[in-house]
Amino acid sequence: MSVRSLVPAGCVLLLVCLLRPGVPAWGDEAEGDRLFALHVRPLLAAKCFACHGDDPETIQGGLDLTRRQGMLDGGDLHGPAIEPGDAEASPLFWAVTRAEPGLEMPPKETDALTESQIGFIRAWIDAGAPWPDDPRIAAIVAAEAEGVVVPTRGGLSEDWTARRYAPEDLWAYRPVRRPEVPESRTAATPIDAFLDARLDAAGLAPAPRASRRALIRRASFDLLGLPPAPERIDAFVNDPRGDREAFAALVDELLASPHYGERWGRHWLDVARYADTAGFANDYERPNAWRYRDYVVRAFNDDKPFDQFVREQVAGDELDEDDPEALIATGFLRMGPWEQTGMSVAKVTRQQFLDDVTDLVGQAFLAHPLQCARCHDHKFDPIPTRDYYAIQAVFATTQFADREAPFLPEENTQAGVDGRRYLDERIARYEAILRDLQAKAEAAARSWYAERGLDDAPRTVKFQQGVPADQVVPKNYGLTAEDLGLERIARKSLERHRWERDRSRPVAFSVYSGATRSLRNVSAPIALPDDPLHGGTVERTAILAGGDVFAPTEPVTPGVLSCVPVIEDSTSAPPSAEIPDTVAGRRRAFADWLVRPENPLTARVMVNRIWQGHFGRGIVASANNFGTQGETPTHPELLDWLAAEFVRSGWSIKAMHRLIMTSDVYARSARHPDPDSLAAQDPKGLLLARFHPRRLTAEEIRDAMLAASGELNPALGGVPVRPDMNREAALQPRQVMGTYAPAYQPSPRPEDRNRRTLYAMVVRGQRDPFLTVFNQPSPEEPCERRSSSTVPTQALTLFNSAESFDRALATAARVQGETNRREDAVRRAFLLITGAEPDAEALRACLDHWQAMTERHRVVAITPKALPTTVSRRAVDENTGEPFTFTEELESVRDYVPDLQPSDVDPETRALADVCLVLLNANAFLYVE
Structure with missing residues (x-):
């Protein structure tokens, strides 16, 4: 009998064949229980439950591996999956030997078990496949945990497998150390000193200073996204002050312009993925999302300290729920595409939001795409799956709400006034269409009943208790295909347009902390409940096997990245963060951790974005990925100096602009006097011997x-x-x-x-x-x-x-x-x-x-x-x-x-x-x- 004939096709199972030498034999019942509780059940949960749970909608081959009886019953096509006491005779065990082509389980080779895990499975079946109840499992786990010390190195378990990186490559997690500025007799600023040192080492001379006409156009587009007026160009070109003094004054003038926030707000909105609609099949308008866009513009214009900017977007409602600005700021958490329709599974769409916001926060503030750790320990960065779900737990009590938030005096509430009139006209027209169609249907129903000598009844009744079906008017009687199609268009359009009226209302596209409520079809504003903890369930986060929301395994509590700072060069302790497990306060504590000065990622990430905005390429070219699969810094010492200066200056973005733009490197001409030498010594232009032209966005x-x-x-x-x-x-x-x-x-x-x-x-x-x-x-x-x-x-x-x-x-x-x-x-x-x-x-x-x-x-x-x-x-x-x-x-x-x-x-x-x-x-x- 072949293995293929015993196991349901497509079965995603665990377990392999050989007992690794040195794994103890498990004979008595107590040892079997311990083996199941500590090793076998976690493996089943991680590898099997996603496809072989007890949900009839997702179960594969009818094989339920969440219960011992399910294993004994087997799948739809074959007999029992296990033979207690004899692993060699158990189809489940042999199906995962990976010996028969086409039946390797789990299918992905990267998911194959280690030899010790294989031994645990075999020993468990040989011990009679015991399956203790949940209290017994909890007791075993608790007893095992007492006195156990897990060896760690920078927060990571030493026995973590599948590492594909060298600790020395993990530059981004090392503490920010303000380096000494290289000595230079010609450098105008510390930035120039760092860059000129590299040019000197390469034997390259920098390009001369650009013309004033080129500089004012460069600076104007960089800071405002607009060209300078001819009259302003003429004034700058003829400014009698020295080049550096005149240009510094110009930079200050541009930074004071209200259009500065529009230009640099656009940079941040790219990261946040700003849009006015929700995307997917419905693409509902988000009528108040524009207030988040304007919040970002104001934040840049006001030079809001970046640490406060971060805290407000992650946890503004927990900082001050009476501050409209703070409520508007949390729209950041909801900017991704999302929808919940009557055809969706609420648990799935909820998980989509949690996965989305976890990854967004990772990319935006930490320059780490975290999605790779959703299903397994990250193979290229020191981010275990537990960290992914610990960060996700921070947002597990974050709920959507369109919250009342009075307009601020500086908000533009006059724009779009005409649009409200057109919207009201369209709503009135569709409402009239539905009234006319209802009247037509009711008249047809009355005629139908009269023709049969029956009492009149509502046309929508498909079946009435005690009334024969042939005495109830047929559905949609009297309506043509055009009527029915128009009715659907009018009904669906009204859902959208009535919601769109909120454009002009003082409402914030926001969040709150509370229990998760059941959402069926979100086609209208989501109100803030009177009691955020009533009428829902406070979510408890667990590691999801394969990222499947229906396959929770080990519970986790809210936390942060365990690898900050990393491993070596770590005489100082990591920036610890006590993230509470309470319903409220998680995001506030997490936001505080993000912007702690000793956190080496957040400041580095933002100064790199600012540098990129001026030079077209960051010191780290992959601005959203500081991991081992991203680019390494071209000037690591400069990056750390800028990060340290950023924090020292009070997280002022405008101060960083002044620092960068008043350097000689920013003012260099785009034309180098020795292009052949430049091409030979610096073919990629990483040393910035000249300014790199860029096309307008x-x-x-x-x-x-x-x-x-x-x-x-x-x-x-x-x-x-x-x-x-x-x-x-x-x-x-x-x-x-x-x-x-x-x-x-x-x-x-x-x-x-x-x-x-x-x-x-x-x-x-x-x-x-x-x-x-x-x-x-x-x-x-x-x-x-x-x-x-x-x-x-x-x-x-x-x-x-x-x-x-x-x-x-x-x-x-x-x-x-x-x-x-x-x-x-x-x-x-x-x-x-x-x-x-x-x-x-x-x-x-x-x-x-x-x-x-x-x-x-x-x-x-x-x-x-x-x-x-x-x-x-x-x-x-x-x-x-x-x-x-x-x-x-x-x-x-x-x-x-x-x-x-x-x-x-x-x-x-x-x-x-x-x-x-x-x-x-x-x-x-x-x-x-």
């Missing part, structure tokens, strides 16, 4: 266009706006909630559409093609660093999109109004778009092109294009399977005020727009150097 491209055209609305904050989007993409059919999603409608007023891109509505299921093509990151995962590709679709988009041409036309009209001569108009266009004057050759080429295009436009007829006010959709009704069509009203388009159109201007202005379009495609516009 997607948001900077759009915002710079609006700044050049004079259309940019500089207002801060408020309800998201909807800029113009490619019409085909905007009206593309999109399904959510099992029906059509509302069509994308741009904001009707230009002053709303033309706000900074930061304030554009971020719909996870409908990305803006213009921004996507220029590498705007997806809000699904934390973005550690913006990518910058060069693909043909980018050039095609810049030359052919309505977005580009609208901005070019507006820029042309602007310069026409500000100048009197063609030469001056071209020079003004150059200054607005590139920040520099054209040389003689460029000026002549642009004037010639302008003249040629003017002659062409004089013979080209321009006809204004009307926007559609409705869109027709075709769908299939799920009740009847029949197709139907419906028409969606586009309310805001009715009042749409277009930007300047070609038909509004003369041929000469349209021709100048063609010149401006060329400039918007120039590298001088797209790149900062």
Whole structure:
């Protein structure tokens, strides 16, 4: 008889074949009980219960390994899985010998048991496969724990297997030691001293200082994400002060701008994965998420100490639940995609949130993706599975709530006022549709009953007690496929739109600490309960076998990373953290641990992000991963010096900007005097002998266009706006909630559409093609660093999109109004778009092109294009399977005020727009150097 014939196909079992020499024999009952309690049951829980538990929905092959009787009963197809007293005769044991091809268990070789574990399984079966009750197991475990000392090294068990790293490679966990600044007679700042020492060692000379014109454009985009106005460029270029003094003053001026928070808030929102919708199949709007976005902008503008910024986002509600700002800040914990529908299992979606927030906190603050430790000890970093679930336990009592939080005086509550009117109109229309359909159905039901001489009854009754089925009106009687389809669209749309009314209410997208309540279909705001501990269950975290929420094993309590600081070089004790096991207070204690000065990760991670924001690449290139699979620091001493200085300065981000930007390395030219030597000695540019040019981000491209055209609305904050989007993409059919999603409608007023891109509505299921093509990151995962590709679709988009041409036309009209001569108009266009004057050759080429295009436009007829006010959709009704069509009203388009159109201007202005379009495609516009 083959092993395959005895064991259910696909069975994920444990156990292997040979007893390792030296493992004791287990004969008597007491020893068998002890063996089961300490070794066998934990192995079964870790390896088997995920597929062979007692849940009929998840059990594989009908084999239940959570009970002894289940093993004796066996699976659906074969006999008992064990023969107590004889491991050699037990199909369970032989199935996991891994000797028969195709039947290796567990399937993954990396999950194979050690020889000692194999011996435990065999000895247990030979001892009669005893299965003591839970009190007996608890007693054995407790007795074993008394007096046992687990050897540790930096918080890690010495016998932890499967390590694939060398302790000396774990640089990120070592304590931050402020190094001595290298001696230098030429370095302007300590930063320069560290970098110049490496250049000297490589025999490289640095590039000279960049021109003032290049520096003001570089600094303006770095700190504001906007180009400097021509007048500000001229003032800086002609500032009589010395270069360093004038530039330091410029940096202070830019840091004081309210637009600084918009630019650097964008960096943090990339990490937090900010979006205005929930994603997945329903993609519900999060009507108050915008308040978290504006909180981030305010935090950067106010130079909120980073340690406080961290504490508020992790535990603001536990710091001060009466502070609206603190409640808004905790929206950070809910920024990931999440949904709970009637088709979802609440326990599963709850676990998805816990896994998501655990990994987010790991990446954002500790530069450690923690998901790898969800199912097994991390193979490349010193993070055991226990640490993963200890951190997850910190958030086990964190619950969602849309909490009342009064508007702050500095919040923009005027934005989006018009949008409320359109929303109310749409809600009223759908409510009317449902009333009409209900009246139609009721009239049809009355006719049905009258035709049969029966008493009238509600049409929705499918079966009445004591009434024969043939005397109850059929479901959906009198309604056509179009009626049924429209009813579904109206009903589902009302769920969304009624919730969206909360955009203008003083509500925070927030959390609280309490018991976990049963959530079935979250299609409306989640209220804060009167008693957070009543009506739910206080979760107890356990290690999940294979990460399966239905396979809990060993309980864990809230904790932190056990490897901080690491192993060697650790004369000081790790930054301990007493995380309480109470319902409230866990996140506050964890946040305190994150920002303790002796925690070596948090300060290093943030100064590395700041460095990356200025140079395009961090000292550690993998900004979200300081583990062994990430990059190592190019200048480790500088990283530690900056981290120590960051803490010493009171965690001031603006102080770090000043420190970095007033260094000589930041002010270097992008052109090196000896490029051949540079390429030979530093091919990857890691030594920063010159400044590395970078392309503008997607948001900077759009915002710079609006700044050049004079259309940019500089207002801060408020309800998201909807800029113009490619019409085909905007009206593309999109399904959510099992029906059509509302069509994308741009904001009707230009002053709303033309706000900074930061304030554009971020719909996870409908990305803006213009921004996507220029590498705007997806809000699904934390973005550690913006990518910058060069693909043909980018050039095609810049030359052919309505977005580009609208901005070019507006820029042309602007310069026409500000100048009197063609030469001056071209020079003004150059200054607005590139920040520099054209040389003689460029000026002549642009004037010639302008003249040629003017002659062409004089013979080209321009006809204004009307926007559609409705869109027709075709769908299939799920009740009847029949197709139907419906028409969606586009309310805001009715009042749409277009930007300047070609038909509004003369041929000469349209021709100048063609010149401006060329400039918007120039590298001088797209790149900062």
